[in-house]
Amino acid sequence: MRVVGQVFAVHGDLADAQDVVQEAYAKAWQHWQKLSTYADPEAWVRMVAWRLAANRWRSARRRMSAWVRHGTPPQTPGPGPDRVAIMAALQQLPVKQRQVVVLHYLYGYPVAEIAESTGMPVGSVKAYLHRARARLVVSLGEEDRPAERSGDGALAIS
Incomplete structure (x- = not known):
């Protein structure tokens, strides 16, 4: 001391x-x-x-x-309301569901590649994606609105 x-x-x-x-x-x-x-x-x-x-x-x-x-760096805008809503909904998912949703929809990984990189069987990845989609639809209230996708197949988040 x-x-x-x-x-x-x-x-x-x-x-x-x-x-x-x-x-x-x-x-x-x-x-x-x-x-x-x-x-x-x-x-x-x-x-x-x-x-x-x-x-x-x-x-x-x-x-x-x-x-x-x-000088100070230029002011950057914060995340839009859609991004905030998606991030909040993702946080409500169990970890494995969140992991496969992020890899598949946000980064465009195919199911087989997700299975290989996570060590999960392909069927489990598909089941997690199915369950996660169902929960996200409810969380986001998106039953009537189609998902917007970018050119590479990933969901577009603004």
Whole structure:
């Protein structure tokens, strides 16, 4: 704890001080054969921690400098209401159903490839897709509306 206090006093951020001291002790453990012969191994840990903290400050300063040079990134619009609804409906599905729906409808994988990559039998993939479609129709209230597909067979999500 003494080294954490010293690094914190120098650099002013307790969380960063704890992180760099932990990393310094991990490095000390890796070099313990050599460090165990030192008169004050803690001094080595402290020096490594200070250097790690200084490197973090330099990195932060470079990031801030880049922000100043390039300005803030352009504002990007959030997801549309359809995407939000689809993501919410997907979260209601059991994991295996969600997995096959995402692979098949969002990424256009054929059933056989999904079965191979997940280790499921082809019949299970088909059953999960069937059950998932039924649940999604109810969740999304899409009984009357046909699904929109992109050119590669995947569902189009805006």
